[in-house]
Amino acid sequence: MLELELGLISLGGRLSLVPQATVTAVVFGFVYALVAAGLALIWGVADIVNFAHGEYMLIAMYVTAFVASGFGGGASPVVLVPLNAALLFVLGYATYRLIISKVMDAPMLAQIFATFALVLIIRYSALFVAGPTTVSIDNYVFEGQTQLAGIAVAHPEAITGVVSVAALGLLFAFLRSTRTGKAIRATAQDREVAQVMGIDTDHIFGLTWGLGLAAVGVAGTLVATFSPIHPELTPTSWTLIAFAAVALGGFGSVLGAVAGGILIAFVENLGAVLLNPSYKELYVFVVFIGVLLLKPEGVLNRGDA
């Protein structure tokens, strides 16, 4: 069956689609990188895997969709990007303080179940509020596309890529040059030593959660301008993209996650063009599980008793 579908388009035909796929991959790669950086930050500093990463992104997406339709498309995403970033930052800080801080020293099982519980709560609250159908924003602020040498870039996607890069730049500048950023990095290196040095690690973990989720707040707002939102499918696929990117980049490394995110976008888009477009997700999952299984260094010894 697979061969049959492939046979329909000649190799030359498929190769001619590569430039377009490359451009799409770059644009999507940046937003994947942003989402993955958020996950990696929380993972690397607080040593917690946030299974609900995609669900938090869903919140930003629904806020964007509701504001857009509620105000007749008048509310610009330019305003919503910082607003959602702030909203998700607060949610992230609160999530840490109210929930995650209670399971920081708990068995790994309890940590997995805590963020899985958040998956259920957020996703099915969203389903309850927004209904089981896909929501999409029509005629939003960004429209049209630019054609260049036969390669088309839709404006919403291009803007998403650019703003994602800017957000990543801000995040890195913050981590690198501010006092708080240094405290975050110190806490990631050694929690206890940081504590001895007078760093309020609980506050730092809260900030880390805030920053990590602010990243998906930005990404969610942007992606919602062109991509349909489904309460069950959307968060699952984004969480997995982020997991795959983080796995590729070496667990817990923010810079690695950025590289991983871009790589995942290439796997997805080139796989779709060269192999079969209907298995896009599958290539990501396969790379993800492949990395988990074949690159166990850094995986094996973490968290061992």
Added chain:
Amino acid sequence: MATAVGDRLTTVWTGLDRRHHLALAALVVGVLAVVPLVTNNEFLMNTLVLIFLFGTMGHGWNILGGYAGQVSLGHAVMFAAGAYTTAILFVYYGITPIVGIPVGGVVAAVVGLALGAATFRLRYHYFAMATLAAALIVRVIFFRWEWVGGATGIEYPFAELGTLASLTFRGNLPYYYLIGGFALLTTLFVYVMDRSKLGTYLKAINMDQAAAESAGIDAFRYKSYAMGLSSLITGVCGGLYAQYVLYIDPASTLRLLRNIDIIMVAIVGGIGTVLGPLIGAGVFITVREYTRTSLSGTQTGLGYVIFGVVLLFISMYRPGGILNRYGGRWDD
């Protein structure tokens, strides 16, 4: 309140000896055995059948996740392996599910062992993520795989309904005894395993794998035993599920929530305990069925919100579940 009840139950149960356990179990089984003679309430019967089925699946997950401490988020794969094997053998090849269900269990066990062989090097959330990724890969493949019916799935032929060879029945009563019987069998098995060498080794690996290995326990081998048994039980449940609903598709057997349903049952009741999955299934299925029938449309999602909150509180304040193996402390 629930915590106090849970502690009380744990104390009473562990305070009793083996003879009393069996006497108590016989009493419960006896009561359940006569329930259908007293009432034929459709809702009650269906709820009990589902409690038996999910309790048994919870047992299956619990052997690997609760006893051996390997949190699988991909048990829907083994469930689907059992369900699809049973349905394909019967619908495509006319092989009776009396043969098909055990074969489905074996296929699920083989799938589980292969998955385990690939993933057991990974620990904790890495193992959880790898099994989740495997579940999503299988889900995507089954949605597109025409031979297994693609997204439409496989339907049992209506004409065969009720024949012995099809092992399908009109009405809930035969399913009640069939699935209840398997639940009983599995519970007895886990009860014996809990105190056996295997059970002890698995608990040791769960507590501290490095220490268990230095004491001479081959962790990979015992985790594989746990995976094999766990998958076998889950696969048979898949087959029984196919018989009960007479229709399987990737959306119902391989959805993300199927992985979570199975785990929820084990966690709510008490991971790594003999009776936990049954108690968890009792609570989980009753609430789920109640919210599903009394609410409609998108409101059905509310059941999962409730369980999210329950799961959250369990993980924060009582990670051992209702029957708390951890004794209320973090000492994993």
